[in-house]
Amino acid sequence: MPAPSMKSVTVTVDDVAYTDQVEPRMLLVQYLRERLGKTGTVIGCDTTNCGACTVHLDGRSVKSCTMFAVQADGHEVRTVEGLADGDDLHPMQKAFHEAHALQCGFCTPGMIMQSIDVVNEFGEADEQTVRENLEGNLCRCTGYQNIVKAVQAAAKEMSADGTRSGASSEAGVA
Ligand code: FES
Ligand code: FES
Numbered sequence: 001m002p003a004p005s006m007k008s009v010t011v012t013v014d015d016v017a018y019t020d021q022v023e024p025r026m027l028l029v030q031y032l033r034e035r036l037g038k039t040g041t042v043i044g045c046d047t048t049n050c051g052a053c054t055v056h057l058d059g060r061s062v063k064s065c066t067m068f069a070v071q072a073d074g075h076e077v078r079t080v081e082g083l084a085d086g087d088d089l090h091p092m093q094k095a096f097h098e099a100h101a102l103q104c105g106f107c108t109p110g111m112i113m114q115s116i117d118v119v120n121e122f123g124e125a126d127e128q129t130v131r132e133n134l135e136g137n138l139c140r141c142t143g144y145q146n147i148v149k150a151v152q153a154a155a156k157e158m159s160a161d162g163t164r165s166g167a168s169s170e171a172g173v174a
Pocket of ligand 1: 042043044045046047048049050051052053054063064065066
């Protein structure tokens, strides 16, 4: 029997359904990392500032340090670990690699998840739109120039190959 304070959560993460008992105060990022071993999603601040913990909830980006695991109950989460199709990287992952859009790589999981959300919403956006919509994701290394290039390159690819999913078909989560 679980302790009375525990709550049941059923969530699909990277296409696998999980049901677990969690403390109500457990953050989604803690659940992903500590329970599911999804350590590709990282914690840079846990005060909603850095964006390193960004994942998708029902197709839209969220900072997983800003919500509790129980708030994901009944929802679908995708992490950076669930983007590739076998050995085939997601176009955004490929673009980050090809444009040298990372140095230490710490911001990269969250930056990639946010970048996909930006492309889903804005398509082949101009530089200013990309920059504005990445403002919640901090990078200490790159100066952002190559990140913007990567996002714009991936946007072309995602529009051409159908990877881009229109924001209108997805649940909006702030
Ligand atoms: S760890 Fe979530 S925003 Fe920094
Ligand atoms: S590559 Fe180091 S923080 Fe972004």
